Amino acid sequence: MDIGQFFAISTRSPGWITVFLKMLWHYWSDINTRLLSSRDRRFTQGGALMGHLYHKIFERGVEVRTETALKELIASDDRITEVKVEIIGRQYEIHPNHGVVLAAGGFEWNQELRDKFFQVPGLTRHSSSPEDANRGETIVAGMAQGAATEHTEAGWWIPTMHKPLESASNFDEIHQAAFDVGRPHSVCVNRNGQRFVNEACSYDEFGVAMVEDQLKTGANTPCWLVFDANFRRKFTAGGFLPSLIMPDWRIPADCWDHYIFKADSIRGLAEKIHLPESALSTTINNMNQYARTGEDPEFGRGNNDYDKMFGDPAISPNPCLGPIDQAPYYAVPINLGDLGTKGGLKANSQAQVVDGNDKPIPGLYAAGNNSGSPFGNLYPGAGGTIGPAATFGFVAANHIASEAGKNLKQQADDDDKGKQEKVA
Numbered sequence: 001m002d003i004g005q006f007f008a009i010s011t012r013s014p015g016w017i018t019v020f021l022k023m024l025w026h027y028w029s030d031i032n033t034r035l036l037s038s039r040d041r042r043f044t045q046g047g048a049l050m051g052h053l054y055h056k057i058f059e060r061g062v063e064v065r066t067e068t069a070l071k072e073l074i075a076s077d078d079r080i081t082e083v084k085v086e087i088i089g090r091q092y093e094i095h096p097n098h099g100v101v102l103a104a105g106g107f108e109w110n111q112e113l114r115d116k117f118f119q120v121p122g123l124t125r126h127s128s129s130p131e132d133a134n135r136g137e138t139i140v141a142g143m144a145q146g147a148a149t150e151h152t153e154a155g156w157w158i159p160t161m162h163k164p165l166e167s168a169s170n171f172d173e174i175h176q177a178a179f180d181v182g183r184p185h186s187v188c189v190n191r192n193g194q195r196f197v198n199e200a201c202s203y204d205e206f207g208v209a210m211v212e213d214q215l216k217t218g219a220n221t222p223c224w225l226v227f228d229a230n231f232r233r234k235f236t237a238g239g240f241l242p243s244l245i246m247p248d249w250r251i252p253a254d255c256w257d258h259y260i261f262k263a264d265s266i267r268g269l270a271e272k273i274h275l276p277e278s279a280l281s282t283t284i285n286n287m288n289q290y291a292r293t294g295e296d297p298e299f300g301r302g303n304n305d306y307d308k309m310f311g312d313p314a315i316s317p318n319p320c321l322g323p324i325d326q327a328p329y330y331a332v333p334i335n336l337g338d339l340g341t342k343g344g345l346k347a348n349s350q351a352q353v354v355d356g357n358d359k360p361i362p363g364l365y366a367a368g369n370n371s372g373s374p375f376g377n378l379y380p381g382a383g384g385t386i387g388p389a390a391t392f393g394f395v396a397a398n399h400i401a402s403e404a405g406k407n408l409k410q411q412a413d414d415d416d417k418g419k420q421e422k423v424a
């Protein structure tokens with residue numbers, strides 16, 4: 001799906017059925033590809049971005065070595081002269097001519113670094129980035145060369161939930177719940193049964209609120225998404241599709257009372273998920289009153305256009321606030337997930353990695369989550385991670401090229417001078 005199709009279908013905005021049918025037609029009418037694979041030949045979103053980049057890379061004859069991990073950086077004469085890499089247990093060295101750009105992501109899959117840097121560490125397995133890929137090895141390698149770090153105190157947060165992977169019971173499937181937590185007919189509460197955030201805010205702000213609430217109450221991470229039968233019918237809840245598509249009987253028996261909880265009353269649900277019943281009932285009564293007035297005096301849910309994107313246009317006066325009053329009632333636990341980490345090696349405006357005195361380490365560059373985010377601890381919006389990653393990769397390459405140009409010119413001047421001296 002592209003982003004337009006995603007929003008049309010997930011919010012069931014006018015014309016969504018046509019959008020859905022066109023998408024199905026596009027997929028199934030590509031008969032030749034269907035005979036070969038279930039994958040769509042049409043690339044959208046991240047796949048489209050990467051497809052184009054690879055196309056350009058191959059066009060220019062750049063060599064790509066996959067499955068090859070950086071293990072160590074070696075410096076001599078004050079600059080990085082060697083990179084030790086490993087492929088399937090075999091180690092070898094690369095000798096860079098001009099510079100090394102570290103762009104190996106953050107440390108979200110390294111529990112030790114999470115515990116060291118984060119106020120509320122969360123678990124690696126709640127991350128929604130590719131499993132076990134980014135373990136911060138290049139950040140550690142840079143630190144070993146005296147590099148400073150910055151903004152390592154937080155992740156690019158996103159609420160997630162996990163379910164057992166049906167094909168391998170000892171693995172989890174991570175599901176983003178960023179858009180689910182702000183839908184009408186639902187509320188998010190901490191384990192004291194109290195709200196702590198405008199649930200329809202951006203996913204990064206939601207994570208920041210979870211961290212703050214955990215530090216304050218010790219009763220968050222995980223928190224709960226509580227919803228009614230209306231929500232269940234219309235919206236996804238983490239890994240569970242709306243009951244229109246996935247009725248309760250299609251949810252695997254193992255998931256009930258482990259990953260999704262259901263009861264005929266709020267009291268029954270509170271008992272099942274061990275929340276104080278009176279606090280949960282008060283929160284839900286308040287939400288029902290806000291749904292009637294259209295005003296959320298606690299957190300202002302639905303007061304801006306961003307919030308409304310997750311609402312149901314059919315609900316008024318506030319599309320983000322629908323009553324939670326249709327039994328049965330449900331709850332799913334929501335974890336402090338992430339899309340990666342915000343901090344890494346400290347780099348200057350030329351993407352050069354700097355030491356504790358802000359002095360560049362010659363020949364060493366960093367971009368993306370391998371470096372501290374240029375936005376600090378803020379998330380200006382979607383693209384706030386890939387945008388600077390691409391920009392500073394470009395800046396690093398240009399700086400290396402201009403330094404290499406200067407060096408070559410210096411070398412040529414020295415050679416000329418040498419020849420003239422010889423002639424003289």
Ligand SMILES: Cc1cc2nc3c(=O)[nH]c(=O)nc-3n(C[C@H](O)[C@H](O)[C@H](O)COP(=O)(O)OP(=O)(O)OC[C@H]3O[C@@H](n4cnc5c(N)ncnc54)[C@H](O)[C@@H]3O)c2cc1C
Nearest residue numbers: 069070104105128129133137339368369382383384385386
């Ligand atoms: C589900 C999801 C949705 C997202 N949506 C958006 C969005 O809409 N907009 C946006 O801007 N951002 C989005 N993000 C965040 C964004 O994808 C990341 O912040 C961004 O990809 C980081 O880029 P990077 O190049 O720093 O690292 P990555 O893209 O993580 O790439 C790092 C690469 O380095 C490799 N690697 C790891 N260790 C080593 C090593 N030791 N040696 C060699 N290679 C190594 C990894 O295998 C990986 O290929 C999303 C993230 C996720 C998970």
